[in-house]
Amino acid sequence: MKSLKKYSIPFTGLKLGKHLFEYDIQDDFFDEFEYSLVKKATLHCEIELDKQETMLILNFKIDGTIETTCDRCLKPLPIQLDITEQQIAKFSDEEIDEDEEIITLGKNDHEIDVAGLIYEYINVAVPFISICGEGNNSVCDKEMLDKLKSLSANGEQSEQADPRWDALRNMNK
Template sequence: MKPLKEFVIPFIGLKVGAHQFEYKIGPEFFEYFEYDDFNNVNVDVCVNLVKKETLLELQFKISGIVNVNCDLTNEPFDQFIENEFNLVVKFGEAYDDENIDILILPHGAYELNIQQYVYELIVLSVPIKRVHPGVEDGTLNSDILKRLEELSPKTEDKKETIEDIDPRWNTLKKLLTGK
């Protein structure tokens, strides 16, 4: 996969000190990775790079909105995401990215590709369970929600089953509660 040019930082020409890079991430970024879980994406990425004599420190900050489908109703909604990630880039004999927070580049390296870190940070910022805000506060009118409510077990059935329990078990329950 050919790297996206805008996410390649040529650090060899930068002066020692702090540098800031800003990116606007849209749906075309995720098309590059062939990731189609998002309907739409509008995320701002700010990368603060501090160049030191022997290493680089990067701080990634993202905030924005991804449009995803609700896991319960399949209705699309905008999910706000915000996250941070710190990365230390050191130089060594060979490329090594086994440690999550430390990247080792070969001594002759002159640029750093951050597209994979941006991609993973955005994808991992979205909650595992995606629930439409209208489901939580009861304002969403959806055929799927109505059907789920019709098919859900009724509370009256639970009361009947409690009464149908053998009364001998009630004395054992007293042992658990101490009453």
């Protein structure tokens, strides 16, 4: 987690107004998070921090490429990301309802950690299903698809009905 320290923005010394912070996000960023969906990435993150008297407004712009695997053939699959998000952080000693998507900063807080937010925005942008040929020009690995087809065909043929289950199947009839 020490490598994520650079993603903490100290806001106490900043003047009121807008400030720009830039980060290059590589593979080592995702190594810090256990069970990360993303393992390889080349991303650029710009954060525009608008400091006001009672709150911070963080505007995130993340773009670049992540590498995932095709769900059909397991071939490495690059995916282009273009993410725009906004986060509000209010200065308050009281906790704000969990329903609101607002970060609460106390009077003792002097910096805001944006690593978790960046990680969350990237993972939410990863497609639920990634398949070669959908959205890009690459085609699934034919050799792998043939191998999977031969394995699944053999599995169906070798599976025989177990006579012990026949009595249970007839109970609902």
